[in-house]
Each structure stands twice: as structure tokens, then as C-alpha cells.
Amino acid sequence: MSHTQTSGSSDGADSGPDSEAVATHAAPAGGAPTPVRQRRRSRFPTHLIVFIGPAFAIYTVFMIYPLLDSMRLSLYGAEAGDQIFVGLDNFLRLLTDDIMSSRFWNAVWNNLLFFAVHFFVQNPIGLLLAALLASSTLRGRTFYRTVIFIPTTLSVVIVGFIWQLILSPLWGFVETPLLGQSSTALLTLSLMSVWQYVGIPMILFYAVLIGIPEELVESARVDGATGWQVFWRIKFPLVLPTVGVVSIITYIANMNAFDLIYTVKGALAGPDFATDIMGTFFFRTFFGFQLQRGSTTMGATVATMMFLLILAGVLLYYFSWHRRVEHYEL
């Protein structure tokens, strides 16, 4: 076998004891025969391919390709089992056909509400919990941290089932059918989801808060700052970039959400589609429901719209927040 070919340079295997270090760091070192060859080698860092290669290959095969193929599929229509290119017809139908578009915008709107509840409830509660956990006088910190984080690791099916029982007018603690009325169902579901995932912002904020050097806080104290001022003037600005990151992660997760609604309300997301979000709308369109036949092409169209909405959100975040918010070196 010729290892000369695969190792990238003809002298790779023979260049002495430290050739491994040379190869992996692509840095000039002794023992390399000529400067010319050495420069050529440093210009082509083979190890990058080795490190990036597997992830890139897997990501391409399992993420990028399916994504692009699903976008391609959204440009096709199905007729008598064959797929024909129809251009943007599916999108046109999705956005103009009164039944499709009302369901679609209903799902988008519900989805944005679902996210809004997460944004305005999960972040403050997460920050509050993190601040409490980070306070030096709290006892049993690890215990609380673990307990609050546990729901995040639970299956959504379990969370949905337990909350459904707790909120059941028959067996639970609440008289009003919170999950059954169109006015309250979506809010209730959002809060259930907030309850489950509040551990994630908490742990991220907490990590930032405990990373703030004690000297900073102490010198502020010496300058006469109150605890309130220390938090809002010193700690909060340092947490702010993380708020952005948490929000965008939440946004992506929420726009892709499906499992909780499906578990609690089923794919028809009742009552009267009050809890229908993009995920359930996609599910019904793609796989069909009961006697309704699914449509792969229309499903792909909905999926593409989901992707575009998420993309829009991420771009908005990137340009209006991420590039403006101040990052402090500690």
C-alpha cells in the first residue's frame, strides 16, 4: 500500500519522530527536508479535512440534501402518481386558496403567539431563577438547579399527559376546561411548554452569572451600588447577549414545535384549530388525517414556508440584535 499518496506528502511517513506533530499542526518544524515543500504543506492543512469531513458529510447527507430536496419537491405537483413540475403553483395555492390560506395564516399566527408566550414568560422566569441560584446566600443550590432542570429531560408525551390530568375538570384541580376552550387552549399549552423548558434559559443565564468575576461586583459595592443596581447595571448587560441566543434557539424550536400539541390535542389541533401550529398543519398536509389523503408536494410547500419563516426570524435576529448588542470582554 502506498501511504505516500494518502498522507498528503511524499515524505510524511519518513520525516522523523516529530512528523506527527508537524502533520497535525501544519506548522513549520525541524526535520522537514526543504523549505519549499514545507511551505506547500502548510498551505494545505490536510487535518482540517479530516476533522471537518465527517461532520460535513453527515450534515450534507442528512440535513442539507433533504432540505434542498424538500424545496425541490415543493415545486412539483402530483397527478396520477407522477410528479410534474408546476413552478410556484403550490405556494400560490397555499397563500391564495381561501381554505388553505386561512388554515396556514391561522397556524402562523398561533405559532407566533406560542413563541411570544415563551419569549415573554420563559426569559424573565429563567433569568429570575438563574439570579436566585447565583446568589451566594442560597442554600441547596444544586438541588434546586437539578429539580428545575429535570422537566426539560422528560418526554413531551409524559409532560402533556401529566398536565392534561392536572388540568382535567374530571380528575384534576381546575374546574374550567382550560385545554378545551378556544380562548385558553393555546395559552395553556404554551405555558405547559414554558414550564417544561424553563430550565434551559435558566442554566444558560446561570452559567453567565457565575462567570462574572467577584471583583467587578465587589468594586461596584465599594462604589456604593445597591444590589438592584449591581444586577441591572453590571450583571444584566453581561447576560443580554445570552438572552438573544436563548431567544433564537427558542424561536427555532417553537416554529418547529409539534409534539406537545399532537400529544394533547391530536393532529386536528382543536377546538376549531385554535391550537393549530405550523407543525400540526404540516403533519396533516403531508401525511393526511383520517380520511384526508396526504400530499407530499403540498406538505413540502408547507415545510418550505416553515423554513423561510425560521430563516426570516434568524436573519432578523442577526441583523437587528446580534450585531448591535454589546459584548463585553471579562
Added chain:
Amino acid sequence: MSKRLRWMAPVVGAVLVLAACGESEDPRDEPEDPAGEADADDGDQEQVELLIESWRNDDLAVWEDVILPAFHEEHPNIQVTFQPTAPDEYDAALEAKLEGGTAGDLITCRPFDVSLDLFESGHLESLNDLPGIDEYGDVARSAWVTDDNSDIFCVPMASVIHGFIYNAEIFEELGLSEPETEEEFHALLDEIAAHGEYAPLVMGTADQWEAATMGFQNIGPNYWKGEEGRQALIDGEEQLDDEQYVSVFEELATWSEYLPSGYESVTYPDSQNMFTLGQGAIFPAGSWEIGLFREQADFDMGAFPPPPPEGQDTCYISDHTDIGIGMNTATEHPEETRTFLEWVTTAEFADLYANSLPGFFPLSEHEVELEDPLAQEFLDWRDQCEQTIRNSYQILSRGEPNLENELWDLSAQVLNGTIEPQEAAERAQDGLERWYEPHQ
């Protein structure tokens, strides 16, 4: 890692990639050649194996312990295996297996369009000339025939009947009797409500389908005159916003005051539990509940068919075709498969099936005696009432919006009081008019 072996990493990687690209042989693709050839050579005495595809994994024990042994006794040379898939995966899995040529010889058929599609794409054999297929009436056949009635492609196997199951102990305690008319039904519900201890009707609207299936489709046939109305709707002679359909929604709306409190978020399992715990009096039901209720309830139960409105002599019941069984065109043993299907049409099969699965009724016209009195009660209605099937199942749910889904949504909303009966009927009709030609 030794530097001498360093070159191996990319090589091994490349080898793995190449190996993955190679033509692989799936052992499942292997046709049962040895057995198949032996059959041809040795004639009748050789064992033939048949496989049944099904979504009824709940019934596995019944098939293995009761039904199939009876068949094997008569046909020792045919070995049949029941191979169920999870219900919600069945359709997709079956289609994949049929495309790949690995599906079983016998296919359990969903009613209507799913099976019709399979027939039209050539996966199901026409059974017009199967001896015994004449044992089935038009309603029974309707789920597995082509639109023009020219081909039947599955043997109708079982139906479910709608009605009301009641807690006989509560009825005795309150001195109540089964209602004969809708007026009596309302008086009965009022009486239970006045007593205050039990929920008169046990149902919720959280899952939506109960409102449509056990509500609308349960009492509806009395209003639209069963098959007559169902056909008229398909032909476009009647409309969903006609008086009789509005009346169904109106009657349904009156139920809401008799349902348990907070019924908007009561799910199907909730209501099943509530009834079997003895907290409610009457359960708008499908006969499939019998098995579970027998297991969980420790009180006597009775049943009555949906009581017809005042002044109407004929009663109509929803006797909905649910399960059929057909023949895979790609089977290697067409003769034996036909033998099995023929056996399914016999009185013996009907008797075995109905008695081991109380609540699923044979569709053939053989007289069957059921050991379960509650199931027998349901079955007796066939002699007293006209039968029909759910009106949204044949043809009318092929378009967008889907009538069945619409009825779920609208029935649940009528019960929740978020839509008026008249408006619900109009919305259903509007939906149908959007795509269904006879209604345009």
C-alpha cells in the same frame, strides 16, 4: 496511535464508504424458493404458508388461539400466520411492502378509499367470482366495491354498530327504562340530571371525533333516513344544509347540558373511565366499547339504539363497515389464499369471529348467536332497524376540505356552543360545494 498506522484512517474510511455503496442483499427479499418449488413438485400434501397483514394487533391472541386453529383443522396443508402492524403505521407500511413485493398473501382492508386505491393500483385481486361472496348485502359490500359497483375486492369481515350503552344499575336505582323515542330520551336525561349524582351523558369534545362519530353519525341516520339519505347526498339530491341535517346538529346541541362539566376538555379515555367508574349513566357508544367495558366495569350494562324522533316508526342505525380482507395479487399461492377467503365467508368464521371479538359484528347474512348479551342486543337491532354506514366515508371525503374532518370540527363546536346548528350545516355544505361536482 502509532504513526505507522496513520495512513490507514482515510483508507478505512474510504473502504467503509465503498462498502456502503455496494449492492446489498436483504434476506427479506429472498423469495421462499425452496418451499415454493417443493410445493409444485409434491402436490397437495405440502405445507403452504400464508401471511395475513393486519392493523388489528389487539386481536392477535384471538386469531392465533381461536380463529386460525379452526381453519388449520379443516385445511391442514395451509398454515396461516396473522401478522399485525401498529394501527397508525399500517397503511404506510402496507403500501411500502406491496411496492417492494414483500407483503403477505392476505391483506386486511381498511374501508373505502384506502383499499380502493390499492385495488386500482393493482395490489388487490377482484373477488367477484369467489364462492360465498354473495352472502353479503349492499351495505356490507359498499366499503370495498368500485364506485360503479362492478368489482368487489375485499371480503367484508366486520362492522361496528352505534348506539347508547347505559349503566343498568343507575337505571334501576332511578327507576328508568330504555327510551323509545327522542322525547322519552330527553325526559330520561332530564330525570338523571335532576337527580344530580351522575352525568346523564358521558362524552367529551376534546378529541373531536367522538362528537362526530358517536354524536352526529350515531343519531343522524334517523334524520336522513339511513341509506336513502346517504345515497341522495352522494348523488347531490340532498344537501347538508337541508332541514334534516340542521336537525341533527340541533339535536346534538341539546346534549351539551347533559355532558359532564368541563366536557370541552374531556378526552375519549377520560369518558371511558368515567363511565366504567360508574360516574355517568349513558355512554354514546360504538359497539367496539363492549370488550373494554366488560373488562373494566363491574356493573350490568344495557344498550338502546338511537331513539327516532316523535312520530317516526322506522329506526335507522349506523352499522359501519370497518374491516375487510382481500387477496394480494402478488401472492404465490392464489389457490390457497382463495380457499382461506372462501372460509371467511362461511357461517363458521362469522360465529367464531363475532364471539371472540364482541362488538365487532360479521357482515355476512348468516344467523349468528352471540354469547355476550350486550353484543347480541346490538346485533338484534339489525332486525328492527334499517342499516346504513357513516355518510362521510364513501366518496364524500375525497376532496379539500375533507368532509369527515369538517364534521369532527363542526360537531365538536356545536356541542361546545361556539357555532349555531344552522351555521354548522351551512359550513359543511359550503365545504362540499367547493370540490364535489354533484353539489356544484
